[in-house]
Amino acid sequence: MTIEVVKEIKDAETEAERIVSEARVEADALIRKAREEARQLVETSEAKAKKEAEAAKNQILQQAEEEIKDIRSKTEKELERIRKVSQAKIDEAAELIIARVVRKDADIEDA
Known part of the structure; x- marks a missing residue:
């Protein structure tokens, strides 16, 4: 009987070790x-x-490109406006210079 109990205990220990080993593997x-x-x-x-x-x-990047395009367009329009204003001022200055030269020529001829 004690041999059977010892054998059962050993079997239980072996089974426990197997279960623990399988649990570790799992x-x-x-x-x-x-x-x-x-x-x-x-x-x-x-x-x-x-x-x-x-x-x-x-x-x-796409938004930046669109903004750059918009800024370039606005800048080109503003540049064109400035060119036109500048040309008008140049034309006006040229007319004033011509008028003064003509007036001085007339004054010289009258003298």
């Missing part, structure tokens, strides 16, 4: 799986973040 497998899933999640998140950042950058 735990290790779960840890590896969790790490792999975490790695994949990080990769997926990084790829998504890069894609979103690229899209945001492209949108900002």
Whole structure:
């Protein structure tokens, strides 16, 4: 009877060791799986973040290009307006100079 009890205890210990060993193997497998899933999640998140950042950058660049185009257009219009005003002033100055030269010529001839 005591031999049977000792044998049952040994069998129970062996079974317990087997269960613990299987639990360790299972735990290790779960840890590896969790790490792999975490790695994949990080990769997926990084790829998504890069894609979103690229899209945001492209949108900002497109907006900047549109603003640059608008500023160039406004600048060209303002430059053309300034050229016209300047040309008008040059023409006016030329007429004044011609008028003075003609008047002085007339004054010289009268004298």
